[in-house]
Amino acid sequence: MTTTNLRVSGLTKSFGGVRALDGVDLTVPAGQVHALLGHNGAGKSTLIKCLGGAFPPDAGTIEIGGTTYTRLTPRESIAAGVAIIFQTLSVVDALTVAENIFLGQEWTRHGRVDRRAQEEVAAGLLERVAARCSPRDRVGDLPTGQRQLVEIAKALSRSASVLVLDEPTAALSGAETDALAERVEDLRAQGLAIVHVTHLLAEVERLADAVTVLRDGRVAHRTTVAGRTRRDLVAAIAGRPAEAVRGPRRTPTPPRLVVEGLRGPGFGPLGITVAEGERVGLFGLIGSGRTRVLETLYGRRRATAGTIRVGDRAVTPARPADALAAGIALVPADRRAQGLFPSLSAQDNALLPALRPLARHGVRALRAERRVFGALAAAVGLRPARPGLPAGAFSGGNQQKLVLGRWINEARHVDVLLLDEPTQGVDVGARQEIYRVVSALAEEQGTAVLFASSDPEEIVALADRCLIVARGRIVGELSGTELTEQSLLSAVHDPLPAEGAA
Amino acid sequence: MTTADPALTRPRLIATGGLTAVRRNPLLVVLVVMVPVFQLTTGSFLDPANLSGIATDAATLAIVAVPLALLVISGYLDLSVGSTLALGGLVAGWLAGQHHQSPAIALLGALAAGAVVGAVNGFLCCHLGLSAFIVTLGMLTAVRGLAQQLFPLPLSGFGSGFAWIGGARVAGLAAPVVIAALVLVAGALFLALTPAGRHVFAIGVNREAAHLSGIHIRRTPFALFVATGVAAALAGAIKASVLDSAVAGTSGAGFELTVLTAVLLGGVALTGGTGSILGVLLGVLFLGGLQNGLTLLNVPTFWQQMAQGVALVAGAALAYAAPRTGR
Known part of the structure; x- marks a missing residue:
């Protein structure tokens, strides 16, 4: 029965x-x-x-x-x-x-x-x-x-x-x-x-x-x-057969972020190189260590071994402020816990790290702040573009744009942008806009983009090249025409021998 | 309170737009009702002499309430201010009375003592991450004990020079009132016009997000702990000067709760992240006016304490029940 x-x-x-x-x-x-x-x-x-x-x-x-x-x-x-x-x-x-x-x-x-x-x-x-x-x-x-x-x-x-x-x-x-x-x-x-x-x-x-x-x-x-x-x-x-629309990257560019032998609790050793203007995805399941790697690069966690270089400068970030001083910024995965100030205004949210660089003699440059916020809101397509509205009143996608906007404005120059699950809890429309903004940043300003995602669709949409992460190690790499949702899913479900590991 | 204060974005030192100001500071309405009621019942509430008395009483409260409010907005708390006030008064009085130091030296000595207490609080809470409630509750007792050990006997007879701190008149106003006004303005300017002022809110709303935004989440609250200690010691020196006495066992006893009441009545949320200096000013004026009015009406002290307590709880209940506007 x-x-x-x-x-x-x-x-x-x-x-x-x-x-x-x-x-x-x-x-x-x-x-x-x-x-x-x-x-x-x-x-x-x-x-x-x-x-x-x-x-x-x-x-x-x-x-x-x-x-x-x-x-x-x-x-x-x-x-x-x-x-x-x-x-x-x-x-x-x-x-x-x-x-x-x-x-x-x-x-x-x-x-x-x-x-x-x-x-x-x-x-x-x-x-x-x-x-x-x-x-x-x-x-x-x-x-x-x-x-x-x-x-x-x-x-x-x-x-x-x-x-x-x-x-x-x-x-x-x-x-x-x-x-x-x-x-x-x-x-x-x-x-x-x-x-x-x-x-x-x-x-x-x-x-x-x-x-x-x-x-x-x-x-x-x-x-x-x-x-x-x-x-x-x-x-x-x-949902659809493979779409292989990406060609190989245009001209090779010099490396911007070079990570060698990085180790920390639960991951490593691993090596990652991201060139100027390149968008590299870290694909792996939850618990594979992606977040730890990004947080270590950003100084939220301590590395136990390895080197991090931005351009030719060695960086040993002990806290996020150190990483930022070296030009590394992170958009964290858990917006509510790590990114947003829901009761503060949109402008406060987006400009928080820019207040000091903009200030003159320790006094906030209110007019400049308003101008920078206006430009930033237009650049990321913030809706509604109201500086005074509390961030908690925005949709998930627009909240994410505010967090992203912290690192995409004229007051903060970022050489390396790290994003962890950049479109978690973001609706489809805003997702496309975030991809566009990040891609434009890489193309126009040569920012090196390293992002982690558990969504193969997102990797294919945003990455030039993808590193497969499993158990805290890089177990494979896909780029060009090989980089498809199918190949990504097969890669995590039948991990390749760890030949790609550094 | 999770709703934000949009005035935070475009700093307005004085709230504009009558209705908005009232909605954000319901205490305004209470004051508008309280003042005529007291005037009608006492007949002398609004006399210049009485008003200046209220102002002088409220001044020490305001001097400590401003840095304490900033500390609470950033998500911390300081319960040790009553004992620090006693210590400050004793150190100042001891330097001026026993050692015949100039008022400036006496004052500096008190401020230094307050800074040390604040730095200990700040180090334990911000750098070691201990609970501010527990640390400062401990310091409340420990500093009181230290003061009693150092100054077992009541001090008095500080000299006419020292009396100047609490008694001098500047442009017709008592010196403590002028100092309080300066502290209030400095606090408001700090919140509205400096990056660190924004950081205070950010740290109070979401410490982790502030950390990940590259803000030094220890430095600013540590400085606020020191500022609160200094302010408490300053208030202690002023009280010692006004009374020409300081007693280790009783000076400033219970003061920490009165200041905290003023701060919370002023709309500063104990959970951090919201509040304004205007609100703190209103909270201080309300408490000062309430105490004074009830005293003029010959209401016994116990009933005054009850009124203060009821006001705090009623204020909290109102804030909770108030419709949350979708700002």
Whole structure:
């Protein structure tokens, strides 16, 4: 007997004019694993959050175990049997395994928590997910893989019938990944409907019964996995056959950024050279070490070995200010945590590093500031171009333009621009504008651009040359006509021998 | 408060546009109501002598409130100012009274003591990254203890030269009022017209983003800790001069909470990133006026304290309940 545990129909959700989800359908019967694929910003997280009740959809319905909802609160979602295991786990480190599993639904006897009963039941649940920890272990002492199993056990304790796994293996080691795959197979056999969000095609091949690919908020592709090759899947994710429009770079230019033997916690040694006016992509999955490399070049982290040169000057940045003095700037990945000052005005946000260079005798040059901001807003296509509007009121794309604008103005000259996931959470239109601005910077001013991305589409759109990063090392290089979405996806999924590593 | 203050972008030293000013500083309305009420009930609230008394009382508050407000905007806090005030007064009085030093030397000695306290606070909070609440709470006790150890007996009889600091008149205004006005103007100019003033806001809103923008996130708050210590010691010297006495155990006791109340009433958010010097001025005037009015009405001290506390909580509740405009 097959029952349908989850049926999503016509789900639509917009954020400030951007359609994050546009009429998405998804059906997952009991005892099936459904893989959900797509680039960053394709709508996967929005879909998950609608399921979890984090925000209400604008249109469409969610049917769980026979009951249809037009909107869910987080509480209703849990009660209906949905359990979501996010990448960032929501277990409480200071509590024991059993306490975590029963958090918010404690068993009590005479008004006191009945630890023994909780621990007994917890032991049974842990057995179901084949966890190797005891109910009395403190969760903070467990490795990530076990913590994840605790969270799944918690979901089972609430008799979840729909399990959503959001890139569950991103933070796991190889052995843990295999173990998790076995658990997923067990849970499928136990009759759960499982939605598995991933970037890894190997996981899809191993686990999934069906695949849905999202692109720009729509279902771009849907298939059952049986009989599909990896190439078919790659083509489905990329959405179109290879486009090889790039020629080799015009004339060779002298190197601007030269990194040799760079090592730090979790990466290296690696070497990177970016020529004047060249745009080099660092492509790798989350956790591959891309961000660490960029942050080390920018002085946010310390290198343990290696040299960094800008032109022929050696740089050893101990803090971002040092890197900036040497002409290196970074646009960080996590805009909210590392980039934006939401309550400060657009002008304050974009001109913060320019205030001192513009000031005269320690006094701000207000008129010059306004002029520089106007030019900058026009250059990056800021909308609305209102200097006084708080940055938090802008769309994601325009917020990113403000952060980018810090390094693209006449008051701050930048020789090397580092960007980490330059268009994360940025809508399609603004994405194109950001690519245009960065490319223009490289072409017109000879700025060396080094950017990290986990989105093959972005690498192909922006990079002249791409370095493949895995486990903190450079494992391959693609450029010219070889640089396509397909070749990128194949490169991370079947890493080449590390011949390209420096 | 997550809404921004657009006036921050185009600096206006005095808020323009009546309605906007009122919306940003609801305390204006409270003052406009409070002043006539006190005048009608006491009959002497607006007498020049009384007003000048309020101004002198409010002056020491304002001198410390301005640097403290900047510190809070940058995301830190200083609870040790009451004890630093006592130490400053004692050092100044000791130099002037016991050692017959000139008022200038006495004042410099006090300021140096305040700078040392501020530097210790700043080093522990900014460079070692310890919690400002814990560090300055500890310093509140430690500095008080130090003051009592160094000056176990009350000091007085500082001489007529020293009395000049608190008693001199400049253009008809008491010297402390003039100093407070200078501090207020300097604070407003600093916030509006210097790069470091913008950095204070940026560090308070998002320290990590400020760091990644190449701002020295330790230097500016450290300087503000030192400035707050210096200001507290200056206020202590002024109080010692006005009263011609300084007592290690009681001078400035509870002062840290009064200053913090004024700063918070003035619209400076404890979470950092918002606030203005105009707001701080209003907060200081409100507290000073409230205390004075209630005293004129012969309201017992305990009720005055209650009124102060209620005002702070009511202010916070109003700020929370106020509709967030989509500015």
